[in-house]
Amino acid sequence: MTTTQMQALASQVRRDIVRMVHAVQSGHPGGSLGCTEFMTALYTSVMNHDPKNFTMDGRGQDMFFLSNGHLSALWYSILARTGYFPVSELTTFRKLNTRLQGHPTPAEHLPGVRVASGSLGQGLSVAIGAALSKRLRNDPNLVYTLHGDGELQEGQIWEAAMFAAGRKVDNIIATIDYNGKQIDGPVDEVMPLGNLRAKWEAFDWIVLEMDGHNFNDILSTLAKAKSLTGNGKPIVILMHTHMGQGVDFMTDKHQWHGSPPNDKELESALSQLKETEGDY
Amino acid sequence: MTAYTSNEQKDTRSGFGAALLQLGRINPDVVALCADLKGSLKMDAFAKEFPDRFFQAGIAEANMIGVAAGLAIGGKIPFTGTFANFSTARVYDQIRQSVAYSNTNVKICASHAGITLGEDGATHQSMEDIGLMKMLPNLTVINPCDYNQTYKATLAIADFKGPVYLRFGRPKVPNFMPIDQPFEIGKAILLSPGSDVSIIATGHMVWLALEACSILNEQGISAEVINIHTIKPLDTEAVLQSVKKTGCVVTAEEHLMNGGLGDSIAQLLSLQLPAPLEMVAVDDKFGESATPEELMVKYGLDVPHIVAAVQKAISRKR
Known part of the structure; x- marks a missing residue:
């Protein structure tokens, strides 16, 4: 897929996100909008995966784990738009009997989802376990994850970081949505992360950085990350993003972490996002 | 016996x-x-x-x-x-x-x-x-x-x-279970048939339940001893069948009363077959340092407590 095509898809995904959270007046638009380019690039042009043949054990394919499960609207849109399930199913988001639960879960057997996430800080450990299972069966495919920066305040993340380096788990590429915002305000006020690059380096991870809104940078950084796998070290990418990217009144505002737009705000948001592939 | x-x-x-x-x-x-x-x-x-x-x-x-x-x-x-x-x-x-x-x-x-x-x-x-x-x-x-x-x-x-x-x-x-005894998840094991009381035990308390059974036998009380190794899913059929016969129950476990085997049995019986029930378990307390044997006695997890609980359960039948 060309970056122009990715731009077009990303615009549609952003429309999906704001429409989904507006429809049920709940959900998390901020982080979802901020990670749209990353997820679009990952699922259309980076991962080795087969949407029509999803398997829980991911044998012979790359695997992805969304650790910050509140980005469910983004993930569901990406999964649907890349063929995991019908796009029309996005209408069921957060409604009774849906497979598209508020936070992702395999309990409803939605293709693409392998573990529940929502309670933060657990996805890195799970992804490391999946990476170990690949190592045990000599499967050369990789495991990708996405985490919030606020999520890094959870202690389990650093337990996992220590484990991955100590056990030389070098088939995993973790990405941090480094937008500097969390529910209660700026990350630096709520609980400062300090020198995040130095922290990961001190845990003996390879650290890369990229602009999460630039497809060329995302693609080249992920390509570089891929080339660095298999060398005895886990890899983390600090992805610089803006919460609420693509919708002017949401951009860089932590208040949009978990608030839905009202009717007027939806109209304004949609006027800024081109319908490229047809609304669900 | x-x-x-x-x-x-x-x-x-x-x-x-x-x-x-x-x-x-x-x-x-x-x-x-x-x-x-x-x-x-x-x-x-x-x-x-x-x-x-x-x-x-x-x-x-x-x-x-x-x-x-x-x-x-x-x-x-x-x-x-x-x-x-x-x-x-x-x-x-x-x-x-x-x-x-x-x-x-x-x-x-x-x-x-x-x-x-x-x-x-x-x-x-x-x-x-x-x-x-x-x-x-x-x-x-x-x-x-x-x-x-x-x-x-x-x-x-x-x-x-x-x-x-x-x-x-x-x-x-x-170590008393025969190694060739089949182990089926969710399936209770009847260790000793009896007619006056059902002693339903799990973990380390199972052996003590058997010892209590011998003592009770000398007192003329016929105790049925059931080993529940699977707390969940509970073998409800085995429990109900036994209690229908004996009419009263003692549970025994190395656990708090709250949330343990006794709690599961109490829920089952009060919903389906109300019967006198006594629990040998720890009542809402933390433990402390000592030898295991000393603690089992102090916290009421020993043979005399099982025997006493059986006598009480049987007396409540009358």
């Missing part, structure tokens, strides 16, 4: 360790993780023979549970090992989300359960773990009674698809 006898004292955790090694040899998908207690959990032999399939997680239990969930997603059968407290209370949310709700095929194996951990005291004695684990949907909870049953249970859970909490202990206790 009971036909069960014991000529040897063995720790249940060694039954786990021996079975884990056996599983390593017969099932290439079995992997093991430990949080800096592989000696205590008797996982050394597995770790030595299968170094690529053993993962030392260090003193980081939350991560260990998560890594185990990931290994299960990848098609492996992970067995985690640490003390019961660190296997449950410390990692409750990790088990809840990554194991129970996600229904990952993780086997959470917990040693040093109950008060018989002894001298280390209440920080390390877990008497609420059965309750914590049975509360979680999708989780199967198993508490075997001796070395042989722990061995068989460990083999059985590897073949069972779904998350399991397997609870065992530290001290050497009588």
Whole structure:
């Protein structure tokens, strides 16, 4: 897929996100909008995966784990738009009997989802376990994850970081949505992360950085990350993003972490996002 | 009268360790993780023979549970090992989300359960773990009674698809279950038939229930002894069938009353077959340091307490 095509898809995904959270007046638009380019690039042009043949054990394919499960609207849109399930199913988001639960879960057997996430800080450990299972069966495919920066305040993340380096788990590429915002305000006020690059380096991870809104940078950084796998070290990418990217009144505002737009705000948001592939 | 006898004292955790090694040899998908207690959990032999399939997680239990969930997603059968407290209370949310709700095929194996951990005291004695684990949907909870049953249970859970909490202990206790006794998850074992009272016991208390049964027999009381190794799913049919016959029940477990086997039996009986019930269990207290034997007496988890509970239960029938 060309970056122009990715731009077009990303615009549609952003429309999906704001429409989904507006429809049920709940959900998390901020982080979802901020990670749209990353997820679009990952699922259309980076991962080795087969949407029509999803398997829980991911044998012979790359695997992805969304650790910050509140980005469910983004993930569901990406999964649907890349063929995991019908796009029309996005209408069921957060409604009774849906497979598209508020936070992702395999309990409803939605293709693409392998573990529940929502309670933060657990996805890195799970992804490391999946990476170990690949190592045990000599499967050369990789495991990708996405985490919030606020999520890094959870202690389990650093337990996992220590484990991955100590056990030389070098088939995993973790990405941090480094937008500097969390529910209660700026990350630096709520609980400062300090020198995040130095922290990961001190845990003996390879650290890369990229602009999460630039497809060329995302693609080249992920390509570089891929080339660095298999060398005895886990890899983390600090992805610089803006919460609420693509919708002017949401951009860089932590208040949009978990608030839905009202009717007027939806109209304004949609006027800024081109319908490229047809609304669900 | 009971036909069960014991000529040897063995720790249940060694039954786990021996079975884990056996599983390593017969099932290439079995992997093991430990949080800096592989000696205590008797996982050394597995770790030595299968170094690529053993993962030392260090003193980081939350991560260990998560890594185990990931290994299960990848098609492996992970067995985690640490003390019961660190296997449950410390990692409750990790088990809840990554194991129970996600229904990952993780086997959470917990040693040093109950008060018989002894001298280390209440920080390390877990008497609420059965309750914590049975509360979680999708989780199967198993508490075997001796070395042989722990061995068989460990083999059985590897073949069972779904998350399991397997609870065992530290001290050497009588090994009395025949090694050829079939072990079926969710199926109670009738150890001694009787007609006056049903003694329903789990874990280390099963042997004490058999000893109580002998004493009661001398007093002319015919006690039926049932070994419940699977707390969840509970073998409701076996319990109801027994209580229909005997008309009263005593439960015995090395656990708090709240959340334990007795609590499960009480729920079952009050819904389906109300009958006098006495519980031999710890009543809303933390433990303390002492020898396991001293603690079992002080906390009311011994043969005289079972006998007294039986007499009380029978008296309530009249």
